[in-house]
Amino acid sequence: MRPAIRLISVIILMSATSCATHNGPIRAAKIKYPELRSISKATKGQIGSSTDIIVKERVTGWNIVFCHGWGDCPSGCINNRYWYISVEKTGEVTKIGEYLSEYDSESNQMKRTGKPHWGIPH
Numbered sequence: 001m002r003p004a005i006r007l008i009s010v011i012i013l014m015s016a017t018s019c020a021t022h023n024g025p026i027r028a029a030k031i032k033y034p035e036l037r038s039i040s041k042a043t044k045g046q047i048g049s050s051t052d053i054i055v056k057e058r059v060t061g062w063n064i065v066f067c068h069g070w071g072d073c074p075s076g077c078i079n080n081r082y083w084y085i086s087v088e089k090t091g092e093v094t095k096i097g098e099y100l101s102e103y104d105s106e107s108n109q110m111k112r113t114g115k116p117h118w119g120i121p122h
Contacts, residue, residue, distance in 0.1 A: 022057075028091065036066045054120060061092075062086070063084070065083070066083040067080060084117040097117055
């Protein structure tokens with residue numbers, strides 16, 4: 001990680017530890033991985049959401065899952081992609097992996113690549 005990004009991440013994370021939200025770690029992940037910037041947390045009670053962010057706090061930081069769905073999302077989204085990001089309180093941000101579940105109309109089946117982490121999706 002470049003020193004400037006690490007410094008920004010540490011500052012963001014330090015401010016995040018004093019509040020109830022997880023905006024600091026989420027912001028740090030989006031800085032390091034720009035492809036996550038369009039993903040936002042689903043609103044509570046929202047039906048048909050196509051993006052969501054799930055944060056699981058750990059003693060040393062956070063495990064964050066960025067979710068993006070498409071294809072008939074009012075019914076729950078046929079296709080889903082997940083990015084698994086670990087953010088340490090020290091400012092280190094690491095992509096743990098990705099998982100994709102996508103419908104292939106030619107073979108009439110779901111294609112899956114990668115593997116789920118942290119029990120998401122179930």
